[in-house]
Amino acid sequence: MTTVSSHERKRLHPHKFTMWVALASIVMMFAGLTSAYIVKKANAKWLEFELPDVFWYSTIVILLSSLTVHLSVRSFKAREMARYRVLIGITAALGVMFVVLQWIGFQQIEAGGVPLFGFDSNPSASFIGIIGGLHGLHVLGGVVALVYIFLRAYIGAKKVYSSTGLEIAATYWHFVDGLWVYLFIFFKWL
Amino acid sequence: MSNEAVLHSHDVHSHDDHHGHHHHESFISKYVFSQDHKMIAKQFLITGMVWAILGGLMSVLFRFQLGYPDAEFTWMKDLLGKWVNDKGQITAESYYSLVTIHGTVLVFFVLTAGLSGTFANLLIPLQVGARDMASPFLNMLSYWFFLAASLVMLSSLFVETGPFSGGWTAYPPLSALASAQPGSGTGMDLWLIAMALFVVSSLLGGLNYIATILNMRTKGMSMTRMPLTIWALFFTAILGVLSFPVLLSGFILLIFDRNYGTSFYLSDIFITANNVGALPNEGGNAILYQHLFWFLGHPEVYIIILPAMGMVSEVLSVNSRKPIFGYMAMVGSLFAITILAFLVWAHHMFVTGLNPFLGAFFVLLTLLIAVPSAIKVFNWLTTIWRGSIRFTPAMLFAIGFVSLFISGGLTGIWLGNSALDIHLHDTYFVVAHFHIVMGVAGIFGMFCGIYHWYPKMYGRYLNNTLGYIHFWVTLAGAYLIFWPMHYSGLAGMPRRYYDYAQWESFKQFGDLNKFITIVAMIVFAVQLLFLFNFFYSIWKGRKVRSQNPWGATTLEWTTPINPGHGNWPGEIPEVHRWAYDYGKDGQEFIPQTTPVGSNETNHH
Ligand code: HEM
Ligand SMILES: [Cu+2]
Numbered sequence: 001m002t003t004v005s006s007h008e009r010k011r012l013h014p015h016k017f018t019m020w021v022a023l024a025s026i027v028m029m030f031a032g033l034t035s036a037y038i039v040k041k042a043n044a045k046w047l048e049f050e051l052p053d054v055f056w057y058s059t060i061v062i063l064l065s066s067l068t069v070h071l072s073v074r075s076f077k078a079r080e081m082a083r084y085r086v087l088i089g090i091t092a093a094l095g096v097m098f099v100v101l102q103w104i105g106f107q108q109i110e111a112g113g114v115p116l117f118g119f120d121s122n123p124s125a126s127f128i129g130i131i132g133g134l135h136g137l138h139v140l141g142g143v144v145a146l147v148y149i150f151l152r153a154y155i156g157a158k159k160v161y162s163s164t165g166l167e168i169a170a171t172y173w174h175f176v177d178g179l180w181v182y183l184f185i186f187f188k189w190l
Numbered sequence: 191m192s193n194e195a196v197l198h199s200h201d202v203h204s205h206d207d208h209h210g211h212h213h214h215e216s217f218i219s220k221y222v223f224s225q226d227h228k229m230i231a232k233q234f235l236i237t238g239m240v241w242a243i244l245g246g247l248m249s250v251l252f253r254f255q256l257g258y259p260d261a262e263f264t265w266m267k268d269l270l271g272k273w274v275n276d277k278g279q280i281t282a283e284s285y286y287s288l289v290t291i292h293g294t295v296l297v298f299f300v301l302t303a304g305l306s307g308t309f310a311n312l313l314i315p316l317q318v319g320a321r322d323m324a325s326p327f328l329n330m331l332s333y334w335f336f337l338a339a340s341l342v343m344l345s346s347l348f349v350e351t352g353p354f355s356g357g358w359t360a361y362p363p364l365s366a367l368a369s370a371q372p373g374s375g376t377g378m379d380l381w382l383i384a385m386a387l388f389v390v391s392s393l394l395g396g397l398n399y400i401a402t403i404l405n406m407r408t409k410g411m412s413m414t415r416m417p418l419t420i421w422a423l424f425f426t427a428i429l430g431v432l433s434f435p436v437l438l439s440g441f442i443l444l445i446f447d448r449n450y451g452t453s454f455y456l457s458d459i460f461i462t463a464n465n466v467g468a469l470p471n472e473g474g475n476a477i478l479y480q481h482l483f484w485f486l487g488h489p490e491v492y493i494i495i496l497p498a499m500g501m502v503s504e505v506l507s508v509n510s511r512k513p514i515f516g517y518m519a520m521v522g523s524l525f526a527i528t529i530l531a532f533l534v535w536a537h538h539m540f541v542t543g544l545n546p547f548l549g550a551f552f553v554l555l556t557l558l559i560a561v562p563s564a565i566k567v568f569n570w571l572t573t574i575w576r577g578s579i580r581f582t583p584a585m586l587f588a589i590g591f592v593s594l595f596i597s598g599g600l601t602g603i604w605l606g607n608s609a610l611d612i613h614l615h616d617t618y619f620v621v622a623h624f625h626i627v628m629g630v631a632g633i634f635g636m637f638c639g640i641y642h643w644y645p646k647m648y649g650r651y652l653n654n655t656l657g658y659i660h661f662w663v664t665l666a667g668a669y670l671i672f673w674p675m676h677y678s679g680l681a682g683m684p685r686r687y688y689d690y691a692q693w694e695s696f697k698q699f700g701d702l703n704k705f706i707t708i709v710a711m712i713v714f715a716v717q718l719l720f721l722f723n724f725f726y727s728i729w730k731g732r733k734v735r736s737q738n739p740w741g742a743t744t745l746e747w748t749t750p751i752n753p754g755h756g757n758w759p760g761e762i763p764e765v766h767r768w769a770y771d772y773g774k775d776g777q778e779f780i781p782q783t784t785p786v787g788s789n790e791t792n793h794h
Binding site: 014018024025030032033036039040043044119121122130134 | 474
């Protein structure tokens, strides 16, 4: 189509751009929750407790997964499909492992006598359950997206050569990774 | 990525015929699961209109109670069943439900989805020169989430314990405690589900609008050549995308307080109603909810008014046959309003025990909004000043908008002073303020848009005579209804009460309340006239014969009278100038697609 000007081509792909705006929106949601945390913390009856060590492991796992997703985009672009397949598989597995580790972390908090929910819970613990849980859901959403893109490249009727979808998923993946690092620092030291 | 790629990736057109005559579409894909932005706009509009009628009817019903607290309308019992007691009066419970659902529905479903949903969908691709939205599929989902939200909210009207009744702001503890009152049970659950769906719909829509405006403009359409409608819709979408998620966080905490025993908002209060007694919760803070709510709530009022401002700017300029005055100042003031909208939420909380020192900053920031608002008003007035004004119904509604925005903006300056607000908060003065500046002004912006772009939507005109009746009665009625409320508010009459007749000091307003109720019924009846005009004209209205009936410069008038999916049958036109070349070099108007002549005077 001739009216599609060259300057339009140089622009960011609209779907990529949409993802960036969506990320801003997710940032606002967590910013809302963490500011609520700060407001609440200033009120009376705030319970202080230590986060279990397993959250260190989950942090390492999610950082690793960012590396693998990055490498998988690189291999896709280099059309090294075997490597790409392995790396995507590992990334998705690490994502699931992260969520499992988080779950174990929450269980350990409860086992330590600090209920997350219920009438005897303290908002300091409830916040961690809710914010951490919402973050976990976002990670699972990322896993679903990766699996979908992965399958589409194989099973779909036509082959997908464009890396756009994968790049968008990778951006999202780095984002939820960074988000967890922020939340971890926030809960641990703030 | 090109416009074509977006359409093709969704297989909107088969390959060979994508310009010109349309390939066959089934009823379902054309009217129901449509991905054409123009059809989605109509879906938003008509759903919004249904809600406007329902919400308007609710206000007439609760006005009955306020105007005639002692009357015995036994016929209402037959009509509304358990909402009315045996004496023929609306029960206190249903009164509160009506007020709550009226507020929720008008603010979110009519003036957000119905207004910006409709016109963002219709105008963004048409005015920036795109074949459709960045993602037509997400766009369709946005409507379907809105419809789902609508159905859930509608269903809450029919549950045994009634719909939610704790006010549109849904403050805890009424919203957090299912046993607090009947409407706080199932009704509130449904309210929350509906609102969560609504937030998702707004986010999907907003993402798309922003991506489309930034990425899909046709050749030559630089940002500073965009019509002000597009700028306004752009800032609206930014406000929505950044503030709705915060509301969602507030709702999530609320859901946990309601259902999982957490203590974010609920504390160890004692509740006498329904023998609830002391709550087992500890340490919750209801004010926290107010912060999260108003962080959205204030931007939300601008989400409502910015699209109206954009359309009014456009319509005033087209119908005065003059360029908009101070284009860059208009964009700048939209920008300033957007930034300030995030910094003033606590002016709704001056009397919650907010630290007065902190309050002083919020007073300052709040009053600062008056500056960009005044710039806009000044520019609208100078735009029509000495223009060759064509008083079409759209133009009248645009002028009415300016009048209402001035009247309501001025009372905002009263309320923005925290000292005055101690007296005025939660009185009818606030009701008067926000109905004039947001409610009626927003609806006027919406009517202005509907009358102006109806020919583009349906290829026919609305009837003008009915339009004039609609305008004058609505304008006069709106002022007659809301102006007196300033006085009762100043006299201290609180909002949200079921019956003022018991109250010695407010007996003096009994007749005034009756008067307001009568006017409200008349104004409601005139909206039915508009409804008739709308639907009658779709099939029987005068046909549009010329491509550009208003002699406007913008791109939507370069499409065929009834554009198909893809908007332009041939190539997308290229843009050579800004959208406001009216009366330039002796020409009445110069469309944006006309190349700049060699001897043309200074050029945007
Ligand atoms: C000069 C500009 C404005 C100022 C200084 C201003 C100030 C205020 C203040 C201080 C309040 C709180 C009053 C109280 O509850 O005690 C208020 C309420 C309100 N304002 Fe404005 N306002 C302005 C313009 C607007 C505009 C343009 C809109 C909408 C388009 C709007 C919509 C509302 C609404 C909806 C409420 C009441 C919400 C409720 O309590 O239910 N205001 N305004
Ligand atoms: Cu406000």
